[in-house]
Amino acid sequence: MEEFSTDILIIGSGLAGLMAALEAENKGLSVTLLGKFAIGMGTNTSLASSFTAANSRFSKEDHLRATLVAGKGLNRPNLVNVLVEEGGSAIARLIGEGIPMIEDGIGYDPDFNQPGSQLPGVLLMRRLRERLRNTTVRLLPGLTVFDLVVEGGELQGAFGFFRDGKPCLIRAKAAILATGGAGAIYGRNDNQRSILGDGYGLALRAGLPLYDLEFVQFYPFVLAEPRLSSFILLALPEEGRLFNEKGEDVLEQMGIEEPLPRAILTQRDRLSRFLHEASQGGDVYYDLTKVAPEAWTRFPFNFLEKSKFPFRERPFLVAPAVHFFMGGAEIDEKAKTTIPGLFAAGEVAWGVHGANRLGGNAVTECVVFGSIAGQSAVEYVCRQAEGQGSRLTPEAFHRRWERKAETYLQKKRGVFDHPRDLMKQLRHLVWQYGGPVRQESSLAEGVETLAALQKRVERVYPDTLPDLFGKRVLENMTLLTQAILKGSLLRQESRGAHHRKDFPDQDNQNWLKHTCYRLEKGEMVITYRSVVTLC
Numbered sequence: 001m002e003e004f005s006t007d008i009l010i011i012g013s014g015l016a017g018l019m020a021a022l023e024a025e026n027k028g029l030s031v032t033l034l035g036k037f038a039i040g041m042g043t044n045t046s047l048a049s050s051f052t053a054a055n056s057r058f059s060k061e062d063h064l065r066a067t068l069v070a071g072k073g074l075n076r077p078n079l080v081n082v083l084v085e086e087g088g089s090a091i092a093r094l095i096g097e098g099i100p101m102i103e104d105g106i107g108y109d110p111d112f113n114q115p116g117s118q119l120p121g122v123l124l125m126r127r128l129r130e131r132l133r134n135t136t137v138r139l140l141p142g143l144t145v146f147d148l149v150v151e152g153g154e155l156q157g158a159f160g161f162f163r164d165g166k167p168c169l170i171r172a173k174a175a176i177l178a179t180g181g182a183g184a185i186y187g188r189n190d191n192q193r194s195i196l197g198d199g200y201g202l203a204l205r206a207g208l209p210l211y212d213l214e215f216v217q218f219y220p221f222v223l224a225e226p227r228l229s230s231f232i233l234l235a236l237p238e239e240g241r242l243f244n245e246k247g248e249d250v251l252e253q254m255g256i257e258e259p260l261p262r263a264i265l266t267q268r269d270r271l272s273r274f275l276h277e278a279s280q281g282g283d284v285y286y287d288l289t290k291v292a293p294e295a296w297t298r299f300p301f302n303f304l305e306k307s308k309f310p311f312r313e314r315p316f317l318v319a320p321a322v323h324f325f326m327g328g329a330e331i332d333e334k335a336k337t338t339i340p341g342l343f344a345a346g347e348v349a350w351g352v353h354g355a356n357r358l359g360g361n362a363v364t365e366c367v368v369f370g371s372i373a374g375q376s377a378v379e380y381v382c383r384q385a386e387g388q389g390s391r392l393t394p395e396a397f398h399r400r401w402e403r404k405a406e407t408y409l410q411k412k413r414g415v416f417d418h419p420r421d422l423m424k425q426l427r428h429l430v431w432q433y434g435g436p437v438r439q440e441s442s443l444a445e446g447v448e449t450l451a452a453l454q455k456r457v458e459r460v461y462p463d464t465l466p467d468l469f470g471k472r473v474l475e476n477m478t479l480l481t482q483a484i485l486k487g488s489l490l491r492q493e494s495r496g497a498h499h500r501k502d503f504p505d506q507d508n509q510n511w512l513k514h515t516c517y518r519l520e521k522g523e524m525v526i527t528y529r530s531v532v533t534l535c
Contacts (some may be wrong), residue, residue, distance in 0.1 A: 023374025071354020355496025
């Protein structure tokens with residue numbers, strides 16, 4: 001088993017993780033940034049295109065109001081205030097790191113102004129990654145964290161496996177969870193394939209409660225053509241037209257008067273539900289044939305041109321897909337969790353978005369709270385007394401986690417389902433029962449179906465190296481699916497991204513409260529917590 005020490009460990013190499021590393025480096029402390037795959041790649045930031053923040057046409061007051069309206073009463077006001085107040089500094093920080101930004105709409109877009117069809121998010125991450133290569137930060141790709149090491153109620157490090165199956169124990173004085181969300185647990189999603197809820201599983205097993213996991217955002221316009229991969233349609237033009245198979249304009253049917261690009265930012269939940277129900281009875285199409293020819297040389301149209309599908313020449317099928325998780329681990333204004341030494345930033349953290357997220361706030365949140373988490377981790381480590389750490393001797397500490405590694409790698413006799421087959425079934429299950437429109441009968445059926453599937457997951461053992469990682473993914477997927485279905489079944493109202501067909505109205509009298517999920521003796525326990533309102 002490989003073992004090493006670092007002052008600050010950052011788990012996850014998306015935008016929040018990279019910003020945390022850039023903030024923490026050059027402070028006289030050792031910083032390690034790890035990722036499951038190549039640093040900076042395979043994360044949802046690669047798909048991002050817009051940052052919402054105050055600009056010359058969109059004030060801080062506008063930003064605050066729009067974020068709270070989208071959140072339907074479940075935002076944490078203290079965190080929203082931080083996001084809004086620090087949004088401008090976040091944009092300035094990106095510019096300072098060499099990312100060109102241009103004012104647009106209700107925020108800013110990366111403006112690389114270079115030929116080619118690469119996504120702006122990919123170019124942004126590549127530039128930040130190159131910036132990190134010129135620092136003292138240790139980059140550790142190919143390591144999957146299985147457990148946070150918590151002793152005496154304090155963070156002591158993390159344990160995981162490299163891609164070759166070699167176990168690794170990392171001692172750390174502070175750690176930052178920046179693992180992203182869990183969109184890829186759904187059968188239909190626009191996330192990167194590796195976004196499978198790792199951080200949520202780590203938090204629950206470490207004893208942290210998670211909040212509001214039933215609030216899952218669906219993006220309305222995701223490519224749904226057969227034999228083509230799901231792809232989110234960004235930066236939609238006003239020339240685009242959305243219609244059903246009868247040729248009827250969908251926006252007119254919904255009574256939406258604002259342009260489609262604006263409606264995507266402000267009415268994602270409503271659009272997703274409408275398109276989901278419309279697609280159950282027929283196909284929904286998006287038409288780009290009226291877009292001017294010169295526009296196809298620029299993003300995002302030049303990106304679509306890479307496909308074999310004739311986007312210029314005929315309409316194509318679209319349907320909603322899972323986009324973002326509003327729930328997660330509780331943090332304060334300094335990105336601290338309730339475990340001393342553990343911080344969190346980005347989609348894995350809870351509180352900014354409430355019941356639904358305003359478009360463009362996700363990446364702004366990553367920059368704002370990623371930077372704050374890096375700064376807070378530095379301050380925490382500098383305050384710790386010399387020698388403070390595990391109460392076990394180094395030898396006993398090492399032996400404990402060696403035994404843990406042996407447990408994970410232990411093989412058993414018998415026949416079990418292939419992890420890949422179980423993942424496919426879980427993805428179908430959570431989409432079928434926990435999709436854009438939910439109701440009691442189907443949710444109850446989903447909970448029952450999941451219980452049977454969970455028993456099959458428990459019987460999986462690491463017969464091969466992929467099975468080792470596959471089982472951990474299955475365990476995380478099962479935990480999250482259980483939380484989504486049970487939390488949705490209990491919440492008898494519709495609010496934000498959570499829609500109950502049998503309870504279509506928002507019920508502030510009974511349900512203006514947060515759902516709290518805890519893992520106790522392997523069982524998911526659900527309680528509730530009062531909201532905090534603006535003074």
